[in-house]
């Protein structure tokens with residue numbers, strides 16, 4: 442009787458669905474790994490970039506210091522020369538040059554001051570980045586380890602399901618199995634569906650001809666839905682019973698609601714009713 446209701450096929454389909462879910466669960470891990478690693482990677486590249494920018498600015502600052510030194514020396518020499526000029530023309534020339542050097546010196550000093558300020562700001566930012574990067578990096582290892590353990594458990598579940606399927610399939614009717622595998626090979630997930638209580642295919646809800654319904658219910662031969670191609674199985678009597686019971690319960694609830702409403706109306710109009718009765 443079990444075989445007639447295609448119980449094995451339905452169980453195999455459930456097993457295959459579990460297997461697909463388990464396999465998909467494993468594939469979902471790549472973006473999860475990325476999501477775990479990404480914050481640290483972003484902080485790392487920002488830290489590296491900021492550090493090299495600080496180094497560049499320090500080099501620039503060093504260059505500026507040297508230029509300042511050189512200008513100061515020139516200023517000193519010009520000051521000396523100014524004290525020993527031989528005529529007014531020479532004095533004017535030296536004064537003009539001295540003025541130029543002083544202005545250049547002032548400009549360099551301003552630049553150096555502003556650069557030092559920028560370096561300090563950037564160094565603060567770098568220190569902050571280094572702390573955040575260290576924190577993020579510290580989180581990556583345990584999070585990755587947890588994800589890997591989770592994925593390994595998923596792989597083990599897949600392996601267990603594959604083994605379960607192998608032994609299950611070994612005990613199945615080869616004709617049923619071949620038809621089932623053929624339908625699934627086309628990329629379809631659903632290869633078996635039950636008849637509904639009113640004789641339709643539970644997959645596409647196309648109505649099955651009466652004669653065929655009877656054959657399916659009695660388990661005579663393997664039949665496929667002409668509309669969608671699934672193998673049709675007789676409804677599980679327990680499931681059918683449960684479905685019928687649920688339907689009955691729903692009807693009973695609806696009836697109770699209707700009755701309640703009627704009672705409510707009655708209560709509201711009780712006086713009228715009594716008046717009428719009298």
Ligand SMILES: [Zn+2]
Pocket residue numbers: 642643644645646647666667668669670671
């Ligand atoms: Zn169908």
